[in-house]
Amino acid sequence: MILSLPQQRRPSLFQDDEPVVQGRSLLPEARSSRYRIPLFGDAVLWDFNGVLHRPANVNVSDWKVHFSLELEDPYWNLLARELMMIAFNQSHPLVLKSGAILERATSPRTLNQIASRLRLTARWAGDRGLALQPGTWTVEDLRQRITDLSLEGTSPATIRSHVSTLKDLAAAEPALSLPWPSGDPWPGQSSRRVAELSSSRTIATPTVPPKTWFPLIRAAWAYIHDFAPDILRADRKLRALKAAARPSILGLDERLEEWLADRQNKIPVLAASLDDQAPQVQWTLLMLLLGYTAEARTAIYNPGKPASLRRRNMILDAVTEGRTTTHALTGELVQVIRSDGSTAPWHPGINPRALFELKTILRDAAFVLVVGLSMMRDSEIHEVLRDAVVEHYSTPAISSAKIKGTTNHPGKHWWIADPLVEALAVAEAVSEHPERVFSPVHASKQDGTLDGVDMLVAFKNFVNASRSWTGLDEIPTAYMRPHMFRRTMAMLTDQFPGSEIATGIQLKHLAKRALANATTRGYAASDAEWAKYLEDALDTVKFRKIKDLYQRHTAGEEIGFGPGAERVKDAFDQINSTVKARNGDARTAEALLGTTRIHIRFGMLNNCTADQTNPVGAVCLENAIVPEGHIGPLDERCRPDRCANSMIGPEHLPIYDAHQREQLQIIDTPSIPACRRDLAERELDIVRNVFKMAGENQ
Numbered sequence: 001m002i003l004s005l006p007q008q009r010r011p012s013l014f015q016d017d018e019p020v021v022q023g024r025s026l027l028p029e030a031r032s033s034r035y036r037i038p039l040f041g042d043a044v045l046w047d048f049n050g051v052l053h054r055p056a057n058v059n060v061s062d063w064k065v066h067f068s069l070e071l072e073d074p075y076w077n078l079l080a081r082e083l084m085m086i087a088f089n090q091s092h093p094l095v096l097k098s099g100a101i102l103e104r105a106t107s108p109r110t111l112n113q114i115a116s117r118l119r120l121t122a123r124w125a126g127d128r129g130l131a132l133q134p135g136t137w138t139v140e141d142l143r144q145r146i147t148d149l150s151l152e153g154t155s156p157a158t159i160r161s162h163v164s165t166l167k168d169l170a171a172a173e174p175a176l177s178l179p180w181p182s183g184d185p186w187p188g189q190s191s192r193r194v195a196e197l198s199s200s201r202t203i204a205t206p207t208v209p210p211k212t213w214f215p216l217i218r219a220a221w222a223y224i225h226d227f228a229p230d231i232l233r234a235d236r237k238l239r240a241l242k243a244a245a246r247p248s249i250l251g252l253d254e255r256l257e258e259w260l261a262d263r264q265n266k267i268p269v270l271a272a273s274l275d276d277q278a279p280q281v282q283w284t285l286l287m288l289l290l291g292y293t294a295e296a297r298t299a300i301y302n303p304g305k306p307a308s309l310r311r312r313n314m315i316l317d318a319v320t321e322g323r324t325t326t327h328a329l330t331g332e333l334v335q336v337i338r339s340d341g342s343t344a345p346w347h348p349g350i351n352p353r354a355l356f357e358l359k360t361i362l363r364d365a366a367f368v369l370v371v372g373l374s375m376m377r378d379s380e381i382h383e384v385l386r387d388a389v390v391e392h393y394s395t396p397a398i399s400s401a402k403i404k405g406t407t408n409h410p411g412k413h414w415w416i417a418d419p420l421v422e423a424l425a426v427a428e429a430v431s432e433h434p435e436r437v438f439s440p441v442h443a444s445k446q447d448g449t450l451d452g453v454d455m456l457v458a459f460k461n462f463v464n465a466s467r468s469w470t471g472l473d474e475i476p477t478a479y480m481r482p483h484m485f486r487r488t489m490a491m492l493t494d495q496f497p498g499s500e501i502a503t504g505i506q507l508k509h510l511a512k513r514a515l516a517n518a519t520t521r522g523y524a525a526s527d528a529e530w531a532k533y534l535e536d537a538l539d540t541v542k543f544r545k546i547k548d549l550y551q552r553h554t555a556g557e558e559i560g561f562g563p564g565a566e567r568v569k570d571a572f573d574q575i576n577s578t579v580k581a582r583n584g585d586a587r588t589a590e591a592l593l594g595t596t597r598i599h600i601r602f603g604m605l606n607n608c609t610a611d612q613t614n615p616v617g618a619v620c621l622e623n624a625i626v627p628e629g630h631i632g633p634l635d636e637r638c639r640p641d642r643c644a645n646s647m648i649g650p651e652h653l654p655i656y657d658a659h660q661r662e663q664l665q666i667i668d669t670p671s672i673p674a675c676r677r678d679l680a681e682r683e684l685d686i687v688r689n690v691f692k693m694a695g696e697n698q
Helices: 074-088 093-098 108-128 139-151 156-175 210-244 252-261 283-290 294-301 306-320 352-373 378-382 418-430 452-465 482-493 500-506 518-524 528-554 563-581 586-595 653-667 674-694
Strands: 045-047 064-066 335-337 343-345 389-392 395-401 411-415
Touching (some): 074 108, 074 156, 108 139, 108 156, 139 156, 210 283, 210 352, 210 418, 210 452, 252 283, 283 294, 294 306, 352 378, 352 418, 352 452, 378 395, 482 528, 528 586, 653 674
Antiparallel strands (some): 045 064, 335 343, 389 395
C-alpha cells in the first residue's frame, strides 16, 4: 500500500480492498447485490447489516460504524480504522505477527463504541488545545484525559471503557502505521483499577418490587390464558372476512336486504358511542360482514347518490331499532368481575382497530411472562424462533441462542413451566414474522426491532388504562428493565432449599455452597422489599400445612413417625384437650395453633422440628462449621434416619421405598465397583433406619 498520509511511519497492515470481516460466519446474502462486506478502505461507513447476524433486539443503526465528525479527519480516520480492524480480527496473520494483543471486539456494536470513544478523545484534545494529531502527545496527556473524565463526574464503568481503549491503542502501537504515544499509561494496572471501579460481590441490578411484580405477572397471565382466545377468535374471523370479500358491489342491494331480514344479524357500532343518541356505525366492518371489501363502503356511505342514501337509511333504521352490537367479530366475550362488583365482558367491543392494539398487547403479555419467569436475558428472548418449545431432559424448555459474550451464538435451553408454553404459543399466533416469535405485529414492519423496555411499559400502561373493564389490579409505576426480572427470579428461587442448583443451571454459572460463584450468589441475594413479603408468604403456607396436620391428627390419621413427630403429636393433643375444655370449635383450634410454638420445616425427605433459635439435638450441627450469620439447622447436612428432630411423614415413605429398591439393584449387580457397592450399602442402612423409625416391616 502506498503511504497516503505524510505522518505514516510505515504502510498499513491492511490493504484498502481487504474485507473487515474475516474468520467469521457470513449471512447467505452477504455477497449478494443488495449487501456488501465492508472493506478496510471504506473511510465513511462500515455497514454490517446483511453481512453478520444481527441480534433481534439490536437496531439496524447499531450495526453500522460511521466515521463522522472528528473521525472525518484523515489522521483519526485511519487510526480508528486500523485499531478496529486489529481488534475485530485478532487471528489475522499480520496482526498475530505484530504481537498486538487487544481486548477482542466481538460485534459491530463494540466497534461503534470504540469509534465513539476515539471521537470524544479527539474532541477533548481540541478543547484542551492539544495538537490535532496525537503523534506528539505523551502518556501524561492520556492520563490527564482520564482525570478530566473523572472530574466531569463520569461513571467509573464509562471511565473503565475509555481506559481500555487507550490501553488497546498502546498495545496496538507497534502495529499502527500512524504515531501514537508509546507505552501503557498505566503499566501493571487493570482498567477496572485505574477507573476505581470496585469489584463488589453485591449485584447492582435491583429487583422488581413485589407490589409491581405480582399484579404485572397476574395481568399478563390473564391476557394470555383468559383473554387471548377471544382476541385470536376475532383475528381469525377478520382474516376470513377479508379473504372472502369482493371489491365489486354487484348484488349489494339483494345482499343487504337478505342480511337485514335475518334478525340475528346486528349492525356493528363503536362501543364508545353506545351512550350517544345515534351510535356510530363501523361502516368498514359492516361491509366486510356483508362480503365486500372496505373500498366498497362508498356504496353505502356516499350521501350524494340516492341508492347509497337509501341503503344508509335502511342500516340506520336497524340501528334505531336497537339492532346493534360491539362484538361482531367475537360474539360473547369472557365475563369478568369489574372493580365496581359488576359482571361484564372483559372488553367493550373488539373492532379491527382495537384488534390490532390487542394483538400487540398479547405479544407484550407473552414477553412479560417469559422475561418474568424464565430467567432468560432480553437478547435471548428476542432470538426465540417458532416451535422453540422442546423437551430437554424430559422437561419442557425454550430453545434459543445465547448472545451475551459469544460470537457464534450457541444454542441453549431454559426449562420452563406450562404457563410459558402457553404464552409462547400465543406469541407465535400473533407474530407476522416468518421465523421470530417476538416481532412487530404489523406485517409491513418485520425488519423492525422491538425494545424490551418499551414492551414492559406499554403493557403496564395498557393494563392500567383498561382496568375499568378488565377488572385487573392496578400495576404501580416502577422502574422496570428486563434484566431486573432475571435478578428477581434468581432471588426468588434461592429462597427455597436446594434451589441454588436451579439458579446455577439457569444463570449459566456454577452454584455450589462451598465454591459459590459471586455473580450467581449476588443475583440470588435477598432483597429488602421482598424479604418481608417472602417471610409472610412462607409463614402463611407453613401455617396452612400445620392446620392440615392437626386436622388429620384429630381425625385419627397417622401424620408422621420419629421423635420429632411425637413432639408434634403431643402439642396437637394438648391443643385438642384445651379446645374440648373450652367447648370450642375449629376457630378456637386455629387460634391456639397460631399461638402455640410448633416448629416444623417441611422438606422433601423429612420434616425438621428443631427450634430454629435453639436447635437442640440437631445432628446436622455436630462437628459442623456454621456460616457466619446462619441461624437454625443446616439443610444440606440433614440425617433423617438418626436426628432427634426428624419427622418422617407418610408422604416420605414412597421416596425411601424407591431409593431402597434402587440400592438393592446396585448391590445385586456383579459389575458394580466395590466402592460404589459400599456406598449403596451405607445408603441402604439409612433407608432401613428410616423404616425402623416408621415401624415398617420392610
